[in-house]
Amino acid sequence: MPTLRRTFLTTAAVAALISSAPLAAQTSASSYPSQTITVVVPHAPGGPVDSVARLFADKLKDQLNQSVVVENRAGASSMIGAAHVARANPDGYTLYINASIHSINPLLYKDKIQFDAVKDFTAISLLAQGPLLFLVNPSVKATTAKEFADELKANPGKYSFATGGFGAADHLASAYFLHESGQKSIPIALYKGGAPALQDLIGGSVSAKMDAILTALPLVKADKVRALAVTSAKRSPLLPDVPTMQEAGFKDFEFSTWYGLWAPANLPADVTEALNKAAERIMALPEMQDKLSSLGFVADYRGPKGFAEFIDSEMKRYQTIITAADIKIDQ
Template structure:
C-alpha cells in the first residue's frame, strides 16, 4: 500500500476538489451564458390575431431585456396543437419559447384521445402576461341593439342566426357556448373558422350573425361601424368602448369571460433560466409603455410568476371543464 506524505495528501485533496468544483461549475457557467443566440417564440396561431399581437409586442421588449435577437414563428393548425407539440418536443434550453392564449388549457379537455402532448407536464409555465375581455358583437343587419333583444330574436327564430368563432376551443368559442347555454338556446349553430380574420370577414359580410372575440381583432370593426357591439365580457366596461355595457349589466348576472395570454417553455427548463425569463417578463409587463400598448389593444397587463401562473391555469381549467360539460361541447 502506498503511503502519502502530509504534503502529497493535501496536494491530492486540493486537486480532486478543484476537479469537482470545475465539474459542478460547468452547468452553472453554461446557464449564466444565456442567452447567447436567437430566441424563438412559437405562436400556434396565424399572424394577425390576438395571440400573434401579444407575442410580437412582447418579443420586441424581450430582445431589449435579454440583449439578444428574438423572433416570432407562427405554427398554426389543429386549434394550436401543432405549434404546441413542436414546443413540447423542443430542447428545454430557453431558446424555444411559446406564447398562447387560454386555448392551451382548453384543448386537453376537448381532444382527450388525439392530443399528442400533456399541456401541463410537457411545459414549464413561465409567466402569465395579459388578459382581455371579449366583445360580443353582431352584424349591423341584426335588428337587436341589446343582449336581451338578441336573446328574444334567437328564441323566436333560431334558424335565422349563427355564431362565428375563430377556433374550436378558443375563449370566444366557450364564451358563445356559455351564453347560448345560459340563455337556454340550443338550436343556434357555432360556425368554426381558422382564425379571427376569416371569421370577421364573414361577420362583416353577413354570412354569420354574431361573435365573441378579443378586442384586438374585433375593435376596429366595431369602431368603423362594420359590426355592432352589444356587450363586453369583462367585470367592468372597457375604456375603449365606454358606452357598451358588460354582460352582467346586460342581464347575464354571472357572465364574465376573458381571453388570457401566457409564456411557456418546454418541461424541465433549468431554474436559473426560468428565473431570468420570469424577471424579464415581470419588468416588461410592469412598464408604463407596455401597459399603454396593451390598453390600446383592449388588454391589460396581468403578470403572474411561474407558481402563480401554474395555479391560475389549474383554476381556469376547472372552470372550462364545467362550461364544456354543461354546454355539451365535443370535438368533432
C-alpha cells in the first residue's frame, strides 16, 4: 500500500496547555440557568465552527431564556480553547462547540495533549455535518478529481496542497485523496487558518485545497477557484453540477466535517439533559435547518449516547486514514 509521509512541528502553545481537575459542580436543572452561559469556540471568528456556534447560541438563548455569549479562544489546532473548557467548572455555564478536529487531535498529538479529549468532556449532542469541496486554482488544467490525480502523476513536483492547519479536516481529506491517488511526495502546506490558505490558493501559490462549502462557495461563484468535487456521498444542492468524489472514480471516498456540543466532564446529569433537550429542539427548528443548509451544512442532532458512539466510530475512521497516509508530527 503506498504511503504519504508527513512530518510536522508542534507549536509551543501545545506545551503550555494545562490540565487541572474541574471543581465540583453545584448546579442542578431546577435552577439552571441562572446566569450568562459562555460557549467557547476554539477558532477565530468567521469560520465554519464559529458560524455554527453563533447560530446555535442565538437559539439557545431563546430556549433557556438566558443570555448566551460566544467566546473565541483560538490557537494550537483548537487545543487552547479545549484546554480551557477541560479545566472549567462543570456547572453548565461553560460550553464548547468544536468540529471534528477535537477528535482528530488526540490521534496525532497523543501524549503532547495535556487533557483527554473524551474523558475530560461531557458529550452533549452532535449538531451538524458538512462536506468539503475539492478546490483548485483556475490555472490547473484538470476539470475533475480523476484528471487532477493524473496530472499529479504526470507532473511530479508541479502541484501542492494547502490546509488550514495540521490535523484539520481539510488536512486529513487532502492526505486521504493523495493516498488514494497513489501519491507519495506531494507537498501539503500548513497555514494558521483557512483564510490565508484560501488566499494563496486564489493567488496560485498553491494548487489545491479542500474547504468547507461555507467559505468556498463565494469563491467558486466568483470564479476565483474551481470546484472539482464534493466529498459527501451525494451532491450538494448548493452546487448541483459538482460531482461527488465517488462519481469521480474514488469509490470509497466520503469525508465530512462535523460539529458538536460539549461541556466539561462531570456535568450533572440533569443539566446535561436540559442542554440536550434544548439542542434537540433547536436542531429541529425549520429555520435552523434552512440556515444551516444555506451555508452547506446538514442538521444532524444526536443526543449524549448517540454522540458519544458517533465520536468513537469517527475516531476509529480517522485513525485508519492517519495510518494509511502516514501522517505524523515530529517526535
